Amino acid sequence: MFRLLLWIGLVGLALASQAQPVPRNARLDSLEARLPQLSRPDTNRVRHLNELVWENRDSNPRRALRLAAEAEALGQRLRYRRGLAKTYILRGIIYATTGRFAEAIADFDRCRRERAALGDWQGVAGAINNIGEVQASQGHYQQAVATYVRALRLEEKYGTPERIAADLANLGVVYYQLGRYAQALRYHRRYLHLPGRTPDAHNDAQAHYLLGQDFARLGPPDSARHHYQQAIAISHAHTDLHTEAQAQLGLGELLVARRDYAAAATALGTALLLATQVDDAATRAGALSAQGRLLLAQRQPAAAQAAFEQAYALGRRIQAREVVRGALQGLSTAHARQGRYAQALRYSEQTAALKDSLLNEASTRQITEMQVRYDTERQAARNRLQAAQLRAQQQLIRRRNTQLIGGLVVAALLAGLAYLLHTRRRLQQRVAFEQERQQLERQRAAAVLEAEENERRRIGSDLHDGIGQLLTAAKLNLHALQQQLGPGRPGHENLLDNALAVVDESFREVRGISHNLMPNALIKRGLAAAVRDFLDKLPSDNGLRVEVQAYGIDATQLPPHAESVLFRVIQELVQNIIKHAQATEVTIQLVQSAAELTVTVEDNGRGFDAQGLEADVGIGLRNVATRMTYLGGRAELDTAPGRGTTVTLEVPLTAPPAPAA
Template sequence: MELLIQLAWDRTDDSPVAAIQYGRRSMALARRLDFPRGECRSLLMLGWAFLRAGDYPTAVQTQLEARRLAERVGFAGGIIHADNALGYAYAEQGNYPAALRHYRRARRLALQKKDSVLLTPILGNIGQAFQHLGQLDSALHYTRQGYRADQRLRDWHSEIGDLALLGDMEAERGDTVAARRYYQQCIRRAVGMPVSYALCRAYLGLAHLAETRHAAAATRRYARQALRAGQQGYYPKGIFEASNYLARLSAAQGDTAAAFRYLTTAAVTRDSLFNHRQLAQVQALAFGEQMRQREQAEQELKHAARQRQKLLLALLGLLLLAGALLYLWLSRRQLAREVAFAREREQLEQRSHLAVLVAEENERRRIGSDLHDSLGQLLSAAKLSLHILERQLQRDAARPASAHLEQLANALGMLNTAIAEVRIIAHNLVPSALVKRGLAQAVREFAAKLRTGGQLSVHVEVFNLEGHLDQTVEGVLFRVIQELVQNIIKHARASEVTIQLVQGEQELTVTVEDNGVGFDAQALGPEAGIGLRNVQARMAYLGGQAHFDAAPGRGTTVTLEVPLAAAAAN
């Protein structure tokens, strides 16, 4: 079985159809041997083979089946592999937010298990997803982390891929010197290694850089090297891209024969890729039929077991039926009363939460408005009067006013301090960005203030969320984020915090992640537990949930989920 799995992995890149055949044989053998881990590894390999063949739906279905099996048998490495592969499948289809969710889940489990070998390739994948989302700083951050881990663990295959990615990112950022250095380092590292993808990307990147310098000879040379790298490693996507690129260059120079030759190569590659996909789909149908037959056999066994169980239960039921009917009749009215009481209590709790939160937010706004409009104006008026008095004293030359001016200056200084304090208090009670531009901008400004101290690096990532949500929802979420970050500052001893706001189709998700010391939720005292309960109570009022993922020594991740029905804008 190990030999079949290895053969399948070896043929995944150059012949996905052959890899699928080996994978099916290894999976059948693992089932006969009743070896769940071997079956899980076979499913993971099959998923990658379907992915390389371009059959993304079957690839996702296979990786999900592998993940369910890994969870059932407690195979953490299988779960990490499956999440990473699912992220890759979604990325290949252009769904980068979904890909990022799976990559992050794989990264969290790899960190929890302290498995650096599995973590290394995930970091580069996260960086590539951020690059396609337009978050170039985050892309460079994670890809550089992955590159350093590659060097530390001597993972040459992953290092070569990350070098090609870093070259693309630096080229996109406009740093052609750094991009060229990464591409050339990638090519040197790739000598004798089966990494046609990275080698082809590096040569194409150098060709594009040469084209921007109007170096036609170098551009053609690098493009031809990219084509050879794709052909030697049978990388159809690279062959297709390099052939089309060379055809465009040849056509621009008037060499129609060469342009036609390269276009023919691209067409042959496209047809070959199409044939591979057709064969993979045939294999997928056979694989699906195999899975269906297995499920049918399992259903038949379960059906037979249920029939035996039903017979025994029927015999027992005849004895218990009379007592059960009597019990149901006596308890029905009591149960109805309890249900009604529970519903009433739940409604009262909801109204109580609503009243407290609305009253709290209204009081904040009232106090902030009073401080700004009433007390702030009175202080400003007093300051103006003192300024007028100061000018009058300065104009009065009949008697010295130095002592009076000194006292007046002290009074003006105290008034300036009081006005500044009023403004700070009013802004903390009701942030102007939250009122004017919504939750996303308010969180960005809050993070910017934290970064000014230089002690804490705060990253804010916002996807599909701009403008205003419901006023109460924005207020509650902003206060919760403030409380979580303040707890990190006070207790976590963290150097980096990531705040992510993602609006999906069904819910709004807020993630606050730090790299601090973490904590044990079971060991918290009553006072510390009150803070967590307050967060959960506020989220329960919004109809959402708060999830705490923490353990001593590995940081903390808090995920807030709010249904879109609650977060919809007025």
């Protein structure tokens, strides 16, 4: 015994010198500082005391119990049920973690009654679930499963998905105790990775600890070690000494199995130190048993015997039968290695008897599952009966409501008809508005084109009547001057001849511009003659051969405004061909029928990509489209790089009406 205590003391001193200092709990310090300010015995002090109980549960469980006693007394005096329920569940958790299982169950049951009186069924489910956890810790698996199922039924009705998953995780603990590790792993993973779960440091650390246990049984061991270390890191960062002690114990047992004895001694020493600090009797007993197994592996059976004896005494005190069984098995092995075979046989027989008791109780879980299935089926039968009664009532209600529904349907139809009429009226208004807008657009385009044509005529008339007359007078004056000077002056004759030639050239240029602005052929002989006249005046040295074909258009002239617009469009298209197409042949067809006039301008030039035209390059084509819109017609462009261009103009001869002069 002395050697074991000395060894534990040395490990504890080494850990105290190497371990990082425990982080201070800022919230606990704040709550402790505020407690003297809440001296008035009211519900605020009860709530504050409960908060202090929770923050002290791991770091100072004895103070937590004193604060809980004060909160209970004040809550009973004030008849403050909600505060009492909180006090009972917090104190029950502390009792459970310190191995005082009977007191824990009593407090959880008190909490259940207070929550039921308040109508808080989710709180009732939580208290029942805590009772199941205590029963599982004692090894009463049949009772624990029945209690968990009872809590789960309430959670499914009143709880949240997260609380349901937590209950299923508790069932995973039972599966672990029964040796069904794969099922336990599935439940524990489901809790840790629950979508939408609110993160909680204590619960996350517990989940990693449980997963470490599962992987320690199933493998691989590296996964178990990872989860144990995760649990240690999270619980240490949040001063959760109870969970840190459990995780250190699990890690130590894993290291013993892997024969890493030095690291195992450190982990188990830390677990024992933390469990003692928070008065966690169950974890302390487990750590003592694990240290006994470590000493046996190091061939120190006497020291191991002392550790198992302490674990046995502690397990019997807290009624933890799994701990007692492990301690008895360890004592049997320790005595056998010391040659005390009689004592070893006695402990082995006690171990077998206790193991059989646990197995018999575990086997009753199948009966419990059958009972649960029976209850489920019975509830389903009751549900079917209630559903049949409900259907009969619904049929009666449907008969009574038939007239009301019919009236509602008629009202809905009338409302729908009114809506359709309203929609139809709105559509008619929209169509009328669109027609008016299009009419205004046509009038605006007509006004612009008419103003443009009038301006052309005015400029042409001014050039012909004004500048043309002036050039004629200048020519006459030069002829008169030539006659006055007479022959015999060669220098003067050359100058006069040059001046007369310039005046003639200017006269022809002004006459050409005037005719382009106001072609006489268009006015006197119609569109086809004007187009031919315009093409005849094109330069003959550009290598372009132009052919004009007119069908049904010579005999009957078009309306003047249509002739003028089409002539300008053809001019624009021919000028584009000369400038850009590099064509050698152009064919212009004018075909008039009773309903429309079709003009086709086709060249054999290089063509172009109509979609890729830049904005400033396509101005002429947009002008063509605008003028055709004014006439109520349309322009179609067919072109591609390398195969020429064809422009087709279609103008109706009945609409739109000619604009007023």
